[in-house]
Amino acid sequence: MGILDDVVINAKSAAQTVGKMAGQFVDMSKLRINLSELNGEINRRYQELGQYIYESKKAGTTEEAELADKIAGIDDLYAQFAAVSAQLAALQNKVTCPGCGKQMDLDATFCSHCGMKLSNAEKAAEPEEANCDEAAEEPAEAPEEETKED
Numbered sequence: 477m478g479i480l481d482d483v484v485i486n487a488k489s490a491a492q493t494v495g496k497m498a499g500q501f502v503d504m505s506k507l508r509i510n511l512s513e514l515n516g517e518i519n520r521r522y523q524e525l526g527q528y529i530y531e532s533k534k535a536g537t538t539e540e541a542e543l544a545d546k547i548a549g550i551d552d553l554y555a556q557f558a559a560v561s562a563q564l565a566a567l568q569n570k571v572t573c574p575g576c577g578k579q580m581d582l583d584a585t586f587c588s589h590c591g592m593k594l595s596n597a598e599k600a601a602e603p604e605e606a607n608c609d610e611a612a613e614e615p616a617e618a619p620e621e622e623t624k625e626d
């Protein structure tokens with residue numbers, strides 16, 4: 477599953493770059509357009525794949541190699557979609573969970589959806605200029621609770 481690793485790395489490096497970057501919204505709108513184009517293309521490929529299967533099965537001319545080729549094309553688009561999606565998430569100070577694909581806050585330690593430890597945990601939010609009022613909030617610790625069974 478190298479794709480997901482790449483996505484995480486992209487998300488992290490994108491997040492690091494963004495801090496020094498002006499005009500983020502330009503990139504964000506470009507990424508959004510890119511995502512919707514990819515999404516449209518994926519849907520188009522599905523339709524094409526379905527049509528190919530329908531017609532070739534009826535005619536008895538289905539070729540596994542051609543099917544595999546079409547499927548690989550869709551996988552490739554999904555990989556691009558994931559990468560762009562992760563970049564967009566990073567621009568919005570979000571990170572894509574490697575476990576479930578949900579978008580979490582960049583400073584989150586664990587995914588609130590699937591509970592996976594997020595690899596950005598050690599990085600957390602970089603301190604920008606010192607905030608005058610710092611609300612030192614301790615991260616919620618698990619309440620000490622023991623399950624007792626009778």
Ligand SMILES: [Zn+2]
Nearest residue numbers: 573576587590
């Ligand atoms: Zn998750």
